[in-house]
Amino acid sequence: MILDAALAAAAALACVIFAAWIYRFNEVPLDVPLAYSGDALYYGALIKGVIENGWYLHNPSLGAPFGLDMGPFPMSDNTHFAMLWLIGLFTDEFGSALNVFYLTSFATAAISAFVSMRWMGLNRLFSLCGAILYSLQAYHFLRGGHLFLASYFCLPIFSAFAMGIFAATESSQLSTKSLLGYALLLAVAAGCGIYYALFASLLIGFAAIAGSVEHGCWRPMRLGLAAGLIILIATTASLAPYLQAIHDTTLDGNLTQRDAVETERYGLRMIQMALPTPFHQNDSFRKQADEYRSRAPNVTENRTASIGLIAFLGFMGSLIYVLQRFPAQDPTLRRLGVLNLIAFLFATIGGFASLFAWFATAQFRAPNRISILIAFLSLCFFLLILQNALKKIRRGTLRHAASFAAFLAMLAFGTWDQSLAKSNLLKSNQVIYEHDRASADAIMHHLSPGSRVYQLPYVPYPEAAPLHAEGHTGLMRRFLHSKGIAWSYGSMKFSAVDQWIRRMELSPLRERLGKLAASDFDAVLVERRAYADNGKSVEAELQDYLGPPAMTCPDQSCSLFRLKAFSETEASPLLSTALGSGYSAWETANPGWRSATLKGSRASIQLLNPLKQTIVSRLNLDISTPAPIGLEIWRGGELLHSWNSHNPSSLDMTFELAPGINSLDLRFRGIDNDGMPIIAPAGIRLSKPVIGAVDTPLHLREFQKQVAEADRIFSPN
Structure with a gap:
């Protein structure tokens, strides 16, 4: 037990160090976030909201003048938010918290994979190898911008539950204490996102049915129903703010509009699982991935599905093992193969996920994300096959030497094959990050704490198309680097606050400025990169009423106009x-x-x-x-x-x-x-x-x- 714990900790530490080495964390300050564009800014705002307000649901610094209420946006990530809350006890910088969370995700993935592989029968050496290869999947590196997807430690836990239920018989009994511990573990895993909870339900549900048929008893079905109920309760608890919000409010539109056809666009492709990662260390391998991406249709986020050669061999081997029905099959190998087959049939383009989208709900539009679950099952299969083959070597010394040689070879090749080339991403982010921080410092120098700033142009939140040179969440950068300022950007789309801002936007500029001043706004900020002409026209019009800008951002990305000098006798607040x-x-x-x-x-x-x-x-x-x-x-x-x-x-x-x-x-x-x-x-x-x-x-x-x-x-x- 102590040795297992030490090896799991060693795997976790090795993966964290390797990831930090890949991204050159030693060369930049920790508060420079690894991901700093697009959806990463959305996660940055959530993290800063947790740090400043204790949780993510309400943020008074966004969606001014009323604040951002995240309730109408469905999120099933209470476990992740609890982890961020703990990290926030030690830092008040969103970038540091983001980086620590991301690096921690390598450790948690390795630990959960090691424990689950040991439970499935792998020896310590191969479990250590599998844990490292699972944690260092290309998916992990490519999902840095989707922070919560990169935290996938729950999937080995779900896989172990599915395998256990598949193998359960009436004679396999557990103590009440063990059942309560497993229930708690399953509930924690279920708080890691709605997609992973869906994949877990798929595997556990199938394992329960197949196990009951295989053993001719109801115990797998009972266990599967109990596990499904725990996942449902935990997911519902995470979604409680959303369920309450849709009960208490009538949104002015459909916030999370999805189309069933999107499952085809974001579906899983076997070839993308086999191809090298688009950022492979080898130039020729990288060109292969680039050629497919440039010529194949609908190459979207499914390009993150590369699982590495070792896992792909395990995937193909598991399918062959199940479909060929070899005599005297190992039940663990067969169950791994069956679960792999079910996962692939669900996520592949035109598969069960498409049927689910057309006839149930289209909210789960990206089934390709199951690739990381397939990677775990495939690594388990490959390592078990190799372990069984090495057991046939009768001489213990030779068997141990062969096992250690295989361990080193797989570890060396796998980390090279799956991981990215050393990245300068952090250094690139540092330049933009420091420009934004300097701009925020300049804005805060001109405004007193408690000020309200109206950002132009209006951009819906959280999902909107990019505006010119500004990304779809680029306006969030002002909030991320400021303290004590309330920003108009960040009002939940179609909410009452968003309706208020859209009504404000309908007024002619002079009237709008009067309403803003009367509504206790202190300044207007022009986000130049969000305009085709770099904001020249709107700035010229603002100068007619407000005079020259009080300041221009050091990087020339914005200009600030004070409203205190604006005099409009007919102005009234917008109620x-x-x-x-x-x-x-x-x-x-x-x-x-x-x-x-x-x-x-x-x-x-x-x-x-x-x-x-x-x-x-x-x-x-x-x-x-x-x-x-x-x-x-x-x-x-x-x-x-x-x-x-x-x-x-x-x-x-x-x-x-x-x-x-x-x-x-x-x-x-x-x-x-x-x-x-x-x-x-x-x-x-x-x-x-x-x-x-x-x-x-x-x-x-x-x-x-x-x-x-x-x-x-x-x-x-």
């Missing part, structure tokens, strides 16, 4: 509303009209006050229903209004509105001929309500026109 819970989707069939149908007798409305103080506000609400109804409006435990009406009707009321997002609870009741309350009919419609300050009310017709125009301009299509 807005959004639908909360209790509605069906938006209905926009009629031009200029925008409504939503109630699902039942309870609903809520969100009222947005961008100011830092409470104000007296005015709400106008139009209601259309085929029958008389009653209505009570509550805020918290306070009844604000009680009202009865016939169709059509309008309600106009004033009350105090606190800073931020306020929620009003609407309780409808229908009245039948006997005077007994009934559930309000589904035909009740609420026009999107109008809210304004008492002295500057907005009119319903004007508001509906603005919303319809926002739909046209900011449509995701």
Whole structure:
């Protein structure tokens, strides 16, 4: 046991050192992130949010003036966020936390692989070799930008569970303590992302069915159902904020729109598993991968599927072993082969994943990500075959020498074949990173803590097309390097906050500046790289109203305009509303009209006050229903209004509105001929309500026109 622990620790340390050597971590400061573009900036924001706020769900420094709420975006990574929280106890730099998490993922992958391989019957030497080769897969190096996908230590755990369930019989019993330990381990593994949980469910589910058929008993099925239930509970717990968010709010569009055909685009290809990595150390091998990428259609992220020659030989051998049905088959080898076959049939282009996308849900559009699970199963198969072959050598000394020679040969060739050439990525990132940090320092020098900055142009978050020379998450760099500043970028797409910003964007520039100043914004930042003309036109227009910029970023990537000197006597804050819970989707069939149908007798409305103080506000609400109804409006435990009406009707009321997002609870009741309350009919419609300050009310017709125009301009299509 002690020797196993020491070898697992040695494998973990070796993999971390090797990865650090590949990326030259010794040549740059630790706070320079390994990945610093595209999706990596999204993960950087999550990490900084965890460090500053304790968790990732709410970030008051993004989506100003109301903050970023990550609830509507489904994430099933509680284990990863807990790891980041622990890392954040020792550093307040997002780059350092990102790098430590990434390097730690090499250690955790090696440890879980070593333990699982030992459990499957591999000796210590081959388990050590397999653990290192699994941790140093090309997939690991190529997934640095998708930080949570690079943390795949859960897959050996899932594989061991699937193999154990496959082999279970009625005579194989476990103590209660062991069962509880396994349940906890499975729950932790299930918190490592929705894709890996799906792959686990696929393997464990098949193993349970096949095991019950093979052994003629129900125990594998019972264990499989129990394991599936634990994965479901753990995944649901991770997704609880998302489930709560979609219950409490009616988004103004589909946040995670996916198309079933995307599974073909992001499907798994056997040839890409066999080809060398696109960043191989050997020039000729690298050219092979480049030639395929340049000529084959739909080469996407599936190019990360290369599993190395050793694992690919294990993959092909496992399929042949299962399909040929050799006499006196080793049950462990056969089960590994069957699971490999199932995984491949699921993920390959046109496979079961496509059927799943067309007939169930298209949210799992990248089945190629199962390649790293196939790599583990294939390494186990290859090493077990070799171990069994070496056992036939009768002389112990010769057998040990041959095993050690095979260990060294596989380790040397495998690490060379799978890993990338030494990378200058960190040094390249350091240049951009230091430019961005200098720009943030200059901005913070001109603004006091607590300032709000409106970023131009508007860019949806989190998924949007790149704007000119700026990446799709490039505006996030300002937040990553600043403290005490609230940025408008980062409002969750289609949320109430995003609707507020889209409405702001519809105003002419002079009017918009007035609304921003009145809404307690302190400055406007022009992100030059996001404009075709490097921001020259918008800067010239801003100078007409605000004068010269207060500063220009040292790297010339942005310019800052102060709003404090702006004088607009007619300016007023932008007060807005959004639908909360209790509605069906938006209905926009009629031009200029925008409504939503109630699902039942309870609903809520969100009222947005961008100011830092409470104000007296005015709400106008139009209601259309085929029958008389009653209505009570509550805020918290306070009844604000009680009202009865016939169709059509309008309600106009004033009350105090606190800073931020306020929620009003609407309780409808229908009245039948006997005077007994009934559930309000589904035909009740609420026009999107109008809210304004008492002295500057907005009119319903004007508001509906603005919303319809926002739909046209900011449509995701």
